[in-house]
Amino acid sequence: xxxxxxxxxxxxxxxxxxxxxxxxxxxxxxxxxxxxxxxxxxxxxxxxxxxxxxxxxxxxxxxxxxxxxxxxxxxxxxxxxxxxxxxxxxxxxxxxxxxxxxxxxxxxxxxxxxxxxxxxxxxxxxxxxxxxxxxxxxxxxxxxxxxxxxxxxxxxxxxxxxxxxxxxxxxxxxxxxxxxxxxxxxxxxxxxxxxxxxxxxxxxxxxxxxxxxxxxxxxxxxxxxxxxxxxxxxxxxxxxxxxxxxxxxxxxxxxxxxxxxxxxxxxxxxxxxxxxxxxxxxxxxxxxxxxxxxxxxxxxxxxxxxxxxxxxxxxxxxxxxxxxxxxxxxxxxxxxxxxxxxxxxxxxxxxxxxxxxxxxxxxxxxxxxxxxxxxxxxxxxxxxxxxxxxxxxxxxxxxxxxxxxxxxxxxxxxxxxxxxx
Amino acid sequence: xxxxxxxxxxxxxxxxxxxxxxxxxxxxxxxxxxxxxxxxxxxxxxxxxxxxxxxxxxxxxxxxxxxxxxxxxxxxxxxxxxxxxxxxxxxxxxxxxxxxxxxxxxxxxxxxxxxxxxxxxxxxxxxxxxxxxxxxxxxxxxxxxxxxxxxxxxxxxxxxxxxxxxxxxxxxxxxxxxxxxxxxxxxxxxxxxxxxxxxxxxxxxxxxxxxxxxxxxxxxxxxxxxxxxxxxxxxxxxxxxxxxxxxxxxxxxxxxxxxxxxxxxxxxxxxxxxxxxxxxxxxxxxxxxxxxxxxxx
Numbered sequence: 001x002x003x004x005x006x007x008x009x010x011x012x013x014x015x016x017x018x019x020x021x022x023x024x025x026x027x028x029x030x031x032x033x034x035x036x037x038x039x040x041x042x043x044x045x046x047x048x049x050x051x052x053x054x055x056x057x058x059x060x061x062x063x064x065x066x067x068x069x070x071x072x073x074x075x076x077x078x079x080x081x082x083x084x085x086x087x088x089x090x091x092x093x094x095x096x097x098x099x100x101x102x103x104x105x106x107x108x109x110x111x112x113x114x115x116x117x118x119x120x121x122x123x124x125x126x127x128x129x130x131x132x133x134x135x136x137x138x139x140x141x142x143x144x145x146x147x148x149x150x151x152x153x154x155x156x157x158x159x160x161x162x163x164x165x166x167x168x169x170x171x172x173x174x175x176x177x178x179x180x181x182x183x184x185x186x187x188x189x190x191x192x193x194x195x196x197x198x199x200x201x202x203x204x205x206x207x208x209x210x211x212x213x214x215x216x217x218x219x220x221x222x223x224x225x226x227x228x229x230x231x232x233x234x235x236x237x238x239x240x241x242x243x244x245x246x247x248x249x250x251x252x253x254x255x256x257x258x259x260x261x262x263x264x265x266x267x268x269x270x271x272x273x274x275x276x277x278x279x280x281x282x283x284x285x286x287x288x289x290x291x292x293x294x295x296x297x298x299x300x301x302x303x304x305x306x307x308x309x310x311x312x313x314x315x316x317x318x319x320x321x322x323x324x325x326x327x328x329x330x331x332x333x334x335x336x337x338x339x340x341x342x343x344x345x346x347x348x349x350x351x352x353x354x355x356x357x358x359x360x361x362x363x364x365x366x367x368x369x370x371x372x373x374x375x376x377x378x379x380x381x382x383x384x385x386x387x388x389x390x391x392x393x394x395x396x397x398x399x400x401x402x403x404x405x406x407x408x409x410x411x412x413x414x415x416x417x418x419x420x421x
Numbered sequence: 422x423x424x425x426x427x428x429x430x431x432x433x434x435x436x437x438x439x440x441x442x443x444x445x446x447x448x449x450x451x452x453x454x455x456x457x458x459x460x461x462x463x464x465x466x467x468x469x470x471x472x473x474x475x476x477x478x479x480x481x482x483x484x485x486x487x488x489x490x491x492x493x494x495x496x497x498x499x500x501x502x503x504x505x506x507x508x509x510x511x512x513x514x515x516x517x518x519x520x521x522x523x524x525x526x527x528x529x530x531x532x533x534x535x536x537x538x539x540x541x542x543x544x545x546x547x548x549x550x551x552x553x554x555x556x557x558x559x560x561x562x563x564x565x566x567x568x569x570x571x572x573x574x575x576x577x578x579x580x581x582x583x584x585x586x587x588x589x590x591x592x593x594x595x596x597x598x599x600x601x602x603x604x605x606x607x608x609x610x611x612x613x614x615x616x617x618x619x620x621x622x623x624x625x626x627x628x629x630x631x632x633x634x635x636x637x638x639x640x641x642x643x644x645x646x647x648x649x650x651x652x653x654x655x656x657x658x659x660x661x662x663x664x665x666x667x668x669x670x671x672x673x674x675x676x677x678x679x680x681x682x683x684x685x686x687x688x689x690x691x692x693x694x695x696x697x698x699x700x701x702x703x704x705x706x707x708x709x710x711x712x713x714x715x716x717x718x
Contacts, residue, residue: 085680088469089468089469106680108467108468108469111467111469112469197661198661199659200675200678247553248569249552249553249571251571252571252573252574252575252658252661253574254659388680389681392675396660396662396663396664399576399663400662400663403575403576403662403663405576405663
């Protein structure tokens with residue numbers, strides 16, 4: 001009886017282990033092909049997905065038997081950011097290739113040995129294809145552990161159909177013109193702007209604040225203490241925007257609500273990046289073709305600038321295997337080539353740190369390129385310049401500022417204590 | 422004798438074998454993270470690179486942080502609201518339903534229904550209800566002519582608004598108490614009726630004392646939930662405005678978001694201490710019955 005039982009156990013173990021052995025054999029046969037995992041956010045409904053998928057397919061066909069890139073879909077950006085953070089903290093690269101939103105908080109990732117330093121693998125020809133300023137902004141302590149890929153400008157959007165209903169036919173050029181237009185909208189019962197203090201970054205109001213602060217304090221304003229008069233004045237202007245020229249639910253409102261007001265035609269002025277221009281629901285609005293984008297009229301001495309950010313930087317896992325490292329570099333050279341980027345831009349209308357000849361056909365997307373081309377300089381927004389923790393404090397205290405619980409000076413002092421120096 | 426020893430060894434071996442998978446899971450998903458959290462709370466670590474021991478610096482920083490103190494206060498309010506409003510409400514409904522009035526089965530399902538709906542969906546509904554242009558303001562205006570309020574955007578009302586939408590979902594605790602109340606022998610009520618006791622007296626002197634064990638259990642669970650509350654507040658207000666609704670769980674999450682892992686661990690340790698403290702105090706006040714064993718009954 002006992003012998004029979006032992007026999008059954010041995011047979012079962014063999015059955016369980018055989019597939020593993022067979023799998024090992026299979027992998028050993030295909031050892032020559034290097035498989036690269038790309039944890040990509042540009043999947044599913046993302047406007048970059050079709051082009052990215054086609055490019056990967058094309059690359060795999062061209063490199064069949066040598067390199068194979070496998071996209072690991074990451075449709076939820078917050079979950080994706082968590083994955084990147086926790087993987088790196090656990091001592092593992094989240095994938096061979098992945099993207100980050102580059103800012104002072106995520107710059108901490110550069111301390112990890114798990115990331116490839118492109119300064120060691122990048123040749124001059126490849127480097128020359130990138131916008132030099134964006135590359136420079138991506139360098140931390142002499143290391144280039146992420147490549148600038150997607151960039152963005154963050155202008156103000158005007159629904160000119162709604163503006164025309166109160167007799168405003170052109171985009172305001174001065175702050176007085178802007179407030180005058182907003183007063184007309186207010187008198188007609190239309191909240192002028194979609195402000196918000198919710199989420200972790202008070203996104204749309206943070207963009208307005210960034211425009212005011214840079215105009216008042218110069219493009220290097222983010223290097224100054226947050227108690228600087230430029231920030232205090234910018235805070236007062238933002239407070240005015242929320243209290244006088246926004247919807248009644250602005251305090252505590254999230255980005256979905258803020259965008260929703262604009263999409264529904266309830267507000268006339270909005271602020272966001274070029275990715276919003278590719279939204280299907282925006283294209284379906286009756287005012288889509290009337291949207292004009294521009295910088296906030298200058299509040300201070302600095303003019304002719306635009307607020308910008310590095311929207312997505314691409315990272316790669318470091319590897320002791322030279323062949324693997326070479327495969328990663330080979331794919332990234334293909335992905336960031338001028339022709340590949342032009343194809344991604346074509347489907348998404350996005351903006352990239354790699355120069356291409358591409359110009360969008362859709363007017364709203366075209367305006368982003370035009371505005372970017374016409375301004376003489378750019379400056380980061382608050383989040384891109386000062387990181388997640390400072391931005392969170394900004395968002396939380398912005399509500400208190402709008403409600404009159406704290407003064408603009410107190411607001412700035414509270415945000416200032418979160419800045420690491 | 423030898424046979425008995427062999428038998429005992431076999432039983433012990435089988436027990437170990439059956440317990441091993443659970444123990445391994447428990448070790449990797451509780452014991453290890455628990456001690457890892459405690460260790461990292463005494464370091465300076467951003468999730469990447471080497472940890473640097475920095476003594477109790479994180480603890481002193483956390484205790485002097487006004488936001489964390491606010492979060493702690495809010496958690497205490499949450500715990501008290503869940504323990505002393507949600508559970509009593511659940512108890513009252515259970516005591517009514519146990520008498521099996523007309524439609525009691527439907528009522529039981531209706532009260533429990535929100536517990537099977539996702540927190541995200543409920544939070545979205547309540548955001549719409551509390552909106553300045555939402556139905557709550559419309560009803561209040563119609564009834565009292567009050568001006569619309571931004572319930573979630575005002576620090577004076579936001580915490581109350583978020584707590585209210587959680588506390589009214591009594592289904593989970595109601596089911597526990599109802600199941601317990603249904604096991605109370607009918608003869609006790611019959612005897613009380615013969616003695617001339619009315620319904621309220623019967624509830625006070627029979628039902629409540631018989632439910633005492635389960636009431637302590639549900640209060641302990643409710644207050645423990647309150648101490649580690651996160652989801653609905655995070656979804657509805659993100660802890661704002663001006664941290665008015667923040668909790669220790671949200672504070673911990675945001676610290677991790679800012680890559681302050683060691684400080685997040687310190688907040689985590691506080692969360693564990695506060696949770697343990699609440700359970701201990703409750704058991705001291707209401708009795709020493711083991712909530713877990715009562716849950717299993």
